[in-house]
Amino acid sequence: MTDRTVTPFAADVYKAVTEIPKGKVATYAQIALMSGHRGAARAVGNALHVNPFFGSVPCHRVVNASGALAPDFAFGGVDAQKRLLQDEGVVVVDGRVDLEEYQYR
DNA sequence: CAACTGACTCACT
């Protein structure tokens, strides 16, 4: 078991995700960039996938470059994530958000 | 040490 602690990269990712203010969202590439790992969008997604801080990290605020929620979402379905976002004031339409309005920059 | 996988992104057809 190599867990019990996360990799430095994941720590940066979680930190960046936590930096996302309520009512805002960010793309995987955005997280990678603000975490100091430009172009590591895939690694970010992977880090969140194994996210041990689920519940502590608002991964539901992380969307892809299209503003769409993860199709293979692990929260319990896109519906759950959509509900969380809407509860924060983010308007989710057809499982997508308006990055121009809600993307944190 | 090398190879495979993946919640991604961009460009082309």
Next chain:
DNA sequence: TAGTGAGCCAGTT
């Protein structure tokens, strides 16, 4: 407008 291919990064085996 939709689908496919190639590229980049980090982690795991």
